[in-house]
Amino acid sequence: MKYFNVVVMDKGTKRQELVKAISKMAAINQTKIKFPHTMIVKAVETSAPLEESFAGIISSFKGAFKSKISINDKISTIRQIAVMTDAGIPINDTLEDVAENTHNQRLKEIYYKMNSDINAGNSMSDAMKPYTKEFGHVALAMTNLGERTGNISESYHKLADILENLRDNTAKFKKAIRTPMITLAAMAIAFTILIIVVVPKFKAIFESFKAELPIPTIILLKLEWAMSNYGLLILALLIGAFFFVKYLYKNSDDFKYSADKLMINPKFYLINKAIFLSTMHKYNLVFGELVRSGIPVSEALDTAVGMVDNEVIREQLLTVNANIGRGMSLAEAFELTGLYENMLLQMIKAGEAGGQLDAMLGKVTQYYDMQFQDLIDNLAAYIEPIMLFFIAGLVLLMALGIFMPMWDLGKAVNKH
8 A cells, every 4th residue: 555645625725635545546536535525636655654654663563473374284274174075074064173173263263254254155265365365375276276176175185285395395494594593693692792791801901002903903892882882772773673674575565676686686695596496496386286286377377476475586477477378388488587497498398399288397396396405405515604704704803803902012012
């Protein structure tokens, strides 16, 4: 939603109304409905009011600590639905039973509401649509497929398989990066303690030199002064900056696009590769599974691109369906994105020509999965040089900052 300053003419007097709407035209229409006897002069987009922005930041801060639906809970309930419907139990009884047995409060509410909507005459996909954010686009697509084929059980077994694959890759990546992150955190804490505890003991000695101190010593003294006097403020600012950036990422399309573009920049060592490979694996996994399940290519492309979080990659993949609509083959449309290697494009082209597109898409998915797994398996080896560089830098700064003035003092004493 955007904000617009709408200038209206009311009985010969101009005044300004702040309107929240999805577009300029929507803002004008809302103003006309709200003030039918006025004339709209102009509407100009503006920034959100300060209180709205502040409320959004507070909401983001609270949301960071709010529990989400665990993917394990989702997979568990989806498996239950698949098994129970396969046993011939009606879907409304199935959803009620699943709602009663799940321990996740949010899922319990969702399944009870879905059951109520189905009993009121809605289809299962219509009942699930309001909860697309919780379940994801692929869940809605597989529900549609299950209703279309009359086999919810098979569709939900495949849906659970897809979610398990995504979950396992995410868990493996988090596990691989956990040790380096803990090490970096320990280094930061140790360095902070040294600055706060050790440097002050040398501070009086350094000040008694009454001579020009070397740059490393000046840096240490400045850091000690900042941490001793403004340590809590610096910590609060860092935490505040983190949540502010998180809020902007979630609520500002321009900021999110710029951040996503930065993340896949080749200069971002490892991060760009990890994001690209995980995104392409997820996209091709979902697309391939949907095509294999019998969903039309156009619909499968729309659903798969909904799984892409990076806006820059998403923008490139959105062109695929449009180009297919213009008469291009899938391989040609993928080639124009610039995201696929020539070898993969040839495989997709062969799959289209031979009527084995789903099989070739499976091979493409395996390729991205293999690349991603290799990255994760060797992550420690890739990160190790960076960590050694930082450790060496911190140790060197501390050593030079403390010992260089001592050496100068020793030289002065020897001269006398």
